[in-house]
Amino acid sequence: MSHDTIRKYDGPAGGWGALKSVAKHLGEQKIAISGAKTLLKANQPDGFDCPGCAWPDRDHTSTFEFCENGAKAVAAEATKFRAGPDLFAQYTVTQLAEYSDYWLEQQGRLTTPMRFDAATDHYVPVSWDEAFALVAQHLNALPSPDNAIFYTSGRTSNEAAFLYQLFVREYGTNNFPDCSNMCHESSGTALKKQIGVGKGTVSLHDFECADGIFIFGQNPGTNHPRMLGELREAAKRGAKIVSFNPLRERGLERFADPQDKLEMATYGSTKISSDYFQLKIGGDLAAVKGMIKHVLERDIEVTGNGGATLLDRDFIAEHTTGFDAFMADVLAESWDVIIEESGLDEAQIRRAGELYLSCERVIACWGMGITQHKHSVATINMVVNLLLLRGNLGREGAGACPVRGHSNVQGDRTMMIYEKPPAAFLDRLRDVFGFEPPREDGFDTVGAIEAMLDGRGRVFFGMGGNFAIATPDSDATARGLRSCALTVHVTTKLNRSHLVHGQDALILPCLGRTEIDIQAAGPQGVTVEDSMSMVHLSSGINPPASHDLLSEPAIVARLAHATLGARSKIDWLGMVEDYDRIRDAIAATFDDFHDFNTRVRVPGGFRLSNTARDRKWANPAGKAVFFACPVPTDNPIHRARRMHGTQPVFTLATTRSHDQYNTTIYGLDDRYRGVFGERRVLFANADDIAALGMKAGDWVDLESICDDGVRRQAPRFLLVEYNIPRGCLAAYYPETNPLVPLSSFADESRTPTSKSVPVIVTPHAADVGAHMPRQRDIPAAVVR
Structure with missing residues (x-):
């Protein structure tokens, strides 16, 4: 393996690395000065909304509400190069x-x-x-x-x-x-039937008040870097930040805020996660159900000894339905199944459950690491079940927060x-x-x-x-x-x-x-609407390209x-x-957009209503629903492993590099994971690499396993040792999208199962990709 391609990154997320990256991308697009001026007008009342992610702004009138990936998006759009x-x-x-x-x-x-x-x-x-x-x-x-x-x-x-x-x-x-349909459809499907609204229920103010933030299947350091500012402030005031993710991600470990002069001057950083649970890919439903099982068992123990209940019984009685059947299902679930399917041991799961009990106000956040599995809807239902147990919906500092992608x-x-x-x-x-x-x-x-x-x-x-x-x-x-x-x-x-x-x-x-x-x-x-239902104006400032x-x-x-x-x-x-006429038409169509043109011209815009936040449940049940969900033991991964017997079948999760946003490739580096100048990499556990008789730096081919009779292959990936559970792999998309069967999608939501693809790994055979010549990366200047 080339030392230049894979090298360890020890720094925090953000910090000087982020500023250097911003300068590099502005320079590459020949907009170093004008680009900086453009960035300073982002997210202001008379400027434009960041064309990157949907994370909201703390202060829409500020002059520095952008992040590294937002700067890349701005640089890409404001580039001086033309494809005419x-x-x-x-x-x-x-x-x-x-x-x-x-x-x-x-x-x-x-x-x-x-x-x-x-x-x-x-x-x-x-x-x-x-x-x-x-x-x-x-x-x-x-x-x-x-x-x-x-x-x-x-x-x-x-x-x-x-x-x-x-x-x-x-x-x-x-x-x-x-x-x-391809990202958070599972969130909308699960939330709509469970709490009556297909969106999250929290605001940025809730992040100021929460004493527990539980993060599932999300990598904010790359996908929503501005979220790290909220997590940093929460961590500094002592809130517990509990992360569940198969890969160790730098943004969930340490963050240096580029806007903090002292932290930058001292090369310091802030620890983000108080606890980090590396479950296996797709193990979230089992892990959360195990946490709930611990909470219910502890409640039975405490109340049996004459103590006060650990649950919010008043909330459960007034605002929910289905609790008794749900409780019976959870208590009947086998610890052996929970442990096997989560990839965590019982002590870890009970530790996570105890962390939840120690918090009075809890926000649960999740990303596509949750939504792109066969059982995604059930997993989100289980996360919301966890919140319902202690009334962590519809009150300050608590709620559900699906973190969406594009702006x-x-x-x-x-x-x-x-x-x-x-x-x-x-x-x-x-x-x-x-x-x-x-x-x-x-x-x-x-x-x-x-x-x-x-x-x-x-x-x-x-x-x-x-x-x-x-x-x-x-x-x-x-x-x-x-x-x-x-x-x-x-x-x-x-x-x-x-x-x-x-x-x-x-x-x-x-x-x-x-x-x-x-x-x-x-x-x-x-106008745009962010992940927390704020609607605000966006007005361009650059001459058209x-x-x-x-x-x-x-x-x-x-x-x-x-x-x-x-x-x-x-x-x-x-x-x-x-466009005022369009907004008038929107106001005539949607009651929540009444007086649209007036309200949106207030700096920062306005927030749309949210029935669940107000503890009004606009679903058929008329209440928040506890859903009993069995831990899956017969999903496509299980079936592929049974089909292939002793041949190792791995669970592949597709993921982004740090130099991309969705399918837009800004560069060929993934700084936080230590990858430089290469995208066809396969992150694997060192013991799995050894068990395959291979070594880091070898080139391998991937083939996904599906019972539809179609052979799906993706050739020539560089094996990279990474801190990921055994049996799990990760690689970038879109390079691995050819491996995701069209017929494999989440129950109810039909979201493709891009985070749980059963694959086999074999040494690279030159003839596998012979019909697919390697794509060229000739510098753009050659053709300009």
């Missing part, structure tokens, strides 16, 4: 496909609408009018509106998302696969980018806009891929994102997209999905969050006008002249 018509003239689509995702990202901002020319295998410039006419022609020629698929990424603003769903429903379908992924769902819209919402659309919306459920992400593969999906329209490689089963997804009559992508930069195209294909370049958006009424701002860019709302409005024509009662072009 000359790039597409120089390279055929086949040639572009040979380059890596990192190289594609480095080509810079798209400048011009482009149409695929099959005769030359090039993208060629097209006018906006011609592009809209082409999409309208395809849409209006379909036998049914349900033959069209409309995807949405989590960076789409509330205004664009609202217009998008309005257009598509007037067109006649509810086919709205979105990134939520407006929650807002898009609030705007009803949803394939299963409630009847009451559809009734409101009918009453406000004068058309009868479709009532049949549409395709989610898995359903959309299946529909493209079997011919039901003929047109794919992507509002942002990188669908071809963000999705599971990459080969199947690519076949589906290539079978379409038309694929369209609204985007700021070139990515893999634009090269996996239908018979006709369009790339439509749009404004970014950081850029000035001028419409007929003047400069416009858009090209004079030929349109905003996302303008693209939707012009497409609707071209497609629906005189049969629509909506003044699409008038709506987009002034």
Whole structure:
């Protein structure tokens, strides 16, 4: 193994390493001075909201509310490099496909609408009018509106998302696969049925008051770095921070706040987790059920000796249902099963349970390490069961906190980018806009891929994102997209999905969050909703990357006008002249957005209502529900191991590097895990590597195990020793997305099981990847 590729990182998360990384990325994009000025306007009332993650701002009027990964997102959008018509003239689509995702990202901002020319295998410039006419022609020629698929990424603003769903429903379908289907759909599914609201219940103020923060399946150091500021403050005042994660992650261990002058000057840092439990991948349900079992056993012991109950009996009696059956199920669960399936011993689990009992106000946080398993919904139900035991919902300093990804992924769902819209919402659309919306459920992400593969999906329209490689089963997804009559992508930069195209294909370049958006009424701002239901304005400050860019709302409005024509009662072009008109339409549709234009202009915006936070339970039971969930002992991992007998079958979790955000690759380093200049790495326990007869630095191939008869392989990964439980592996996505079967998804939510893929590991065979030449990473300057 090259010493330059893998080297130990001993520093904390954040600190000088983060500042050096920010400077490096600003420099790489040739925006060192202007980029710094842009960052200083992020998250201010007259500036733009960070286009990165959905973690809220402590003070929306501050001048330094950004983090390392937010700075990378800003640098990527504000880059001086341009991917204009000359790039597409120089390279055929086949040639572009040979380059890596990192190289594609480095080509810079798209400048011009482009149409695929099959005769030359090039993208060629097209006018906006011609592009809209082409999409309208395809849409209006379909036998049914349900033959069209409309995807949405989590960076789409509330205004664009609202217009998008309005257009598509007037067109006649509810086919709205979105990134939520692939990340926190399990959270919404579990929470909605259990507490009546599909969102988290906490605010940043609750983090100030909590004396216990329990973190499950989340790596905030890479995925939500601003969250580390809240955890740091909680740790400094003595709150217990209890982390459950298979990998040791630096952000959950130590953090140096770049905004703390003393900490930076002394090279100091703050310990984050008071306790760190390294359970095995997928072991969270068993671990939390074991904690609950300990709490109930302790309560029986204490009350049996005449002591006061350890549970919040008044809350349970008034606000919950199902407790007795739930308690019986937990007490009957075998400790042997809990220990085997969690990967923790009984003492560790009881320690975790005792930590919970020692806290008066508890917040439970989780990320995609929880949501992307076969039993994700049941796991989240179990986490909420833990909170319900002691009334840790609907009061200060306590609650449920699913930590979502992209900046407006929650807002898009609030705007009803949803394939299963409630009847009451559809009734409101009918009453406000004068058309009868479709009532049949549409395709989610898995359903959309299946529909493209079997011919039901003929047109794919992507509002942002990188669908071809963000999705599971990459080969199947690519076949589906290539079978379409038309694929369209609204985007700021070139990515893999634009090269996996239908018979006709369009790339439509749009404004970014950081850029000035001028419409007929003047400069416009858009709104976003963060992970804690705060809605606020975002107004760009940079000149557009090209004079030929349109905003996302303008693209939707012009497409609707071209497609629906005189049969629509909506003044699409008038709506987009002034985004206040869009917000008025939102206010007329959603009661929670009353006086939208007035309320959102208050610095910091406003918070949406949350029934569960107010202890009003808007679910069929009318109360919070205790759900009894058995510890899974027959999931795809168990079955794969039985199928392969003595051959080692590992559980693979896909994960991000520190130099990426979702599928966007900013660089080739993963500083906190000690990986530099390489993405095809496989993190494994040292004893597992030895048991395979291999050594760190060897190259290996991966094959996933599924009973559908399809052989899925991913070749050539570098073995890296890492602090991870035996039997568990981790590797980056999208490189490992080809291993995730399309048919393997979470019960109820249909979220792909990207965090629990059964795989076998074999020495790298050159012929395995012979048909897949290694993608090239020629420096961008070579082609500019």
